[in-house]
Amino acid sequence: MLLRTHYDRIHALCRRLTGNDTDALDATQEALLAIVRGLRRFDGRATFSTWSYRVATNACLDELRRRRRRPDPRLAEPDVSDASGAPPLDQTVSDRLAIDDALQRLAPPMRAAVVLRDVLGLDYAEIGEVLGVPPGTVRSRIARGRAALAEQLGNLDPTRIVPTETP
């Protein structure tokens, strides 16, 4: 019951952090396992959801580290970036892929801050608790993350919001 209650949000967190469905499922599984294993260590100082997001975020970042050691098939694709460094956003390309790709270009701590804010809706204090940093650092990371995303996704059509499809 506990796992079912928290699955969707943890999966959403992992999906945005890892950038693809396969890794997201693995990360979600690792996260849920870490949560049930760590239940005895949950001391109630944070809310359960904050604690579970912290565990899940760590699990997802670990999954990202593992993935970095695997060859990424996307690296074999030609670089289509223009001279300014920002990739031209072809509207025929799914916005979802663009978002995922742009997110993956952020440094993991920045990405985690942005995702915790925009996907889970946590406030700066909660994000700071999850990531173990002061709220001021959270504010700075989110701002820099958004600025980087804005640069990469400059032409993103605001009228088209495409939900992430199921794996």
Place this chain on the structure above:
Amino acid sequence: MSPPTDRPLDDELISAVLDGEVSEEDRRRVLDDPTARARLERFRRISDHLSAPVTPDASARDRVIQEVLETWQLGEPTPAVASRSAPAGRSPSRRRRVLAVAAGVLVALAIPAALTLSRAGDRAPRRSELAQRIEPEASGAERRSEDTAAASGPEADSNVGQERSSTASSDERPLSNPARVELGVFADPLDLQEAVRAAWRTSQSTTSPSGRAAMGVPETAMPDTSCSNASAAAADPSAGPPIFLAAATSRGTPVHIDVYRSTDSSSPLAVVIRPSTCEVLARFTL
């Protein structure tokens, strides 16, 4: 918190306005500045896209939760942090690895079986000849040997033992002590479960239990210990002896897996034991 008024409004303040993490005064400053306002709208679009719902696949959700619960019940003593050091490449290749383990088990079963059948074919005529020659007296002699052994104790039984060992070849290993199938090394208990299931299915589909016992399945270096009582107690005292035995290394710990027939006609039950301590680590159904 507020920057000097003559300084251009920076992204940090604009981003914080979007998140409602600034004072009303700062918010007003951003909204009153056309450049900052445009930037705010840009950030808002990014945020809207990121917050688009991620729809989880229901079947994947059920599968993941089931796997988490099974792994958790497996009760690996390693703390959660150890899962972070699992080898790279687990994610997309888990099923492939399980299939590879299953294929390995199949090959491990098939090669000795083929060799055994080949040797059995060579020996078959000689066996029948020998049987014709010694059968009339064999039963009596064997009975006498057993009587002698029972009366004289283990010291007097050494010759009989040698006789028995010389006549009982490896492919005539008794069913009550079948060899364990070595499943390999696993970093993830979930993979171990899958491998046990695959090995069990393979063993059931390739040959009968008696045939399997005669096949000379791969043995581990670990001998059977006196953990059988603990294992049986963890299964069901009325389940009888194990019907399938396997061994593996799970997260660096050698483990034995004893499979018992279910007493209520449901799926067989596997008991995972640490042979060095006879500690029951987990139980799961196949």
